Amino acid sequence: MSFDALLGQAAARDTLVRALESGRVHHAYRFEGPGGVGKELAAFRLAQALVCTEPGPFACGACSACRRALTISDRAPHVPLHPDVILIEQGIYPENVIGRDERQGVSVEQIRRIVLAQVGFTPAEGKARVFIFRRADELTPQAANALLKTLEEPRPATHFILMTARPEKLLPTIRSRSMLVRFGALSDQVLSRLLREKAVAEALIADVVPLAEGSVDKALELAEPERAESRAAFLRAVAQAVHAGTAGAAVKLAEGADSDRRATRDRLFDLASHLSALARKADPDDALALARGYETVMAATENIEMANASPAHVLTDLALSLHRVGAGEALAQASAPRTPSA
Ligand SMILES: [Zn+2]
Incomplete structure (x- = not known):
């Protein structure tokens, strides 16, 4: 039918x-x-x-x-x-x-x-x-x-x-x-099924579904190999800088980042989605820190869009702010290399 x-x-x-x-x-x-x-x-x-x-x-x-x-x-x-x-x-x-x-x-x-x-x-x-x-x-x-x-x-x-x-x-x-x-956002289950039908690898499905906000278009975009790899690298770099919580680590993050405002904004949206996905799975203490982290990231995207702040400046501030709200531990754990499941 x-x-x-x-x-x-x-x-x-x-x-x-x-x-x-x-x-x-x-x-x-x-x-x-x-x-x-x-x-x-x-x-x-x-x-x-x-x-x-x-x-x-x-x-x-x-x-x-x-x-x-x-x-x-x-x-x-x-x-x-x-x-x-x-x-x-x-x-x-x-x-x-x-x-x-x-x-x-x-x-x-x-x-x-x-x-x-x-x-x-x-x-x-x-x-x-x-x-x-x-x-x-x-x-x-x-x-x-x-x-x-x-x-x-x-x-x-x-x-x-x-x-x-x-x-x-x-x-x-x-x-x-x-x-x-x-029309509502698709459930994780439906999204996974649609991605499977499009032959997206299982490990990648597990990565992108929580970030895709129920949209198959967004999930497919996130699953593009190049995009997936650079997103993972950025999230690892953020996790390291936030976990360290030092000015030096924050500056290092900013130095390694793209100087393009649009690209940085997209990265920050990825980071925000990542934090909100982690918050949904976290225990209450971590969830609170991650929710604050999410707000911090959204404020940073606004600074990039509206206030014309430089990406390097925004990222330096962001790493320190995320450390202050206590998001460092949860971020570091989530980006630790996965132990292969049996
Ligand atoms: Zn017909």
């Missing part, structure tokens, strides 16, 4: 299955939830079910419409081959199609030329037309306003699926015209 691949999202899945079974698919859904938890999979599977030409409420998965709904063109624009499954995303259509170079969000031109130019007509292949907005929060205010009327009262067989990981960025008028389907 079409939603079998959607793991760990029982509520969302039930909503969509019931809608298809009853023949009452809403004309505008808003899929809210973090990145990499299945929103896009669900959106495409819903679109597939709506354009499938075989009888029955669900996608047959085998007809030409079903196959083209899920196949993205390998030439630009990289959109589904089915003309009635229409992707809306910043920069996805070339300038000669929408009449402008799109750098700041989804432009009103994209809405006019790709959405409004088609909504007045019956679907190209007759069954249904589905507009999938990959990041609805990237609509510019003009684009969102241009969409409102259509979103409220589209023609029959026209559907909108607005995906977003940042619902607070949507205009209230867009929110009020769409029906919420919530």
Whole structure:
């Protein structure tokens, strides 16, 4: 059945299955939830079910419409081959199609030329037309306003699926015209299963799942070999400096670090995730120190982002602050070489 691949999202899945079974698919859904938890999979599977030409409420998965709904063109624009499954995303259509170079969000031109130019007509292949907005929060205010009327009262067989990981960025008028389907972070169990299906090594799965915040995209990114190795090296260096707790060790950490602010910020996010993962497993005393450590790291990322502090300066301070909140011992233990399990 079409939603079998959607793991760990029982509520969302039930909503969509019931809608298809009853023949009452809403004309505008808003899929809210973090990145990499299945929103896009669900959106495409819903679109597939709506354009499938075989009888029955669900996608047959085998007809030409079903196959083209899920196949993205390998030439630009990289959109589904089915003309009635229409992707809306910043920069996805070339300038000669929408009449402008799109750098700041989804432009009103994209809405006019790709959405409004088609909504007045019956679907190209007759069954249904589905507009999938990959990041609805990237609509510019003009684009969102241009969409409102259509979103409220589209023609029959026209559907909108607005995906977003940042619902607070949507205009209230867009929110009020769409029906919420919530997608949650994936459980560690589901995440591990998905990584196993993608042939990620078991040891790496154990490393990245606690850091991935329930997102399979994030987990896969963390599992890239180069990234995994440099993350581990950074965490070891931090653990050493924090454990030592001396100015000399802190300066040494800073000297060995990347001078790029963005790279340092990403490293600090890794460190924060690492601390929060350790805190979940720690005994109460350590958990408190690790939670304070987490706050300290988040404050440091803010210094890098907002206050333009230099990475070296931030790291030196951070190592000493983490030592002061007592996170050194737990960090050092966690980064000690693992004894091979029998
Ligand atoms: Zn089909």
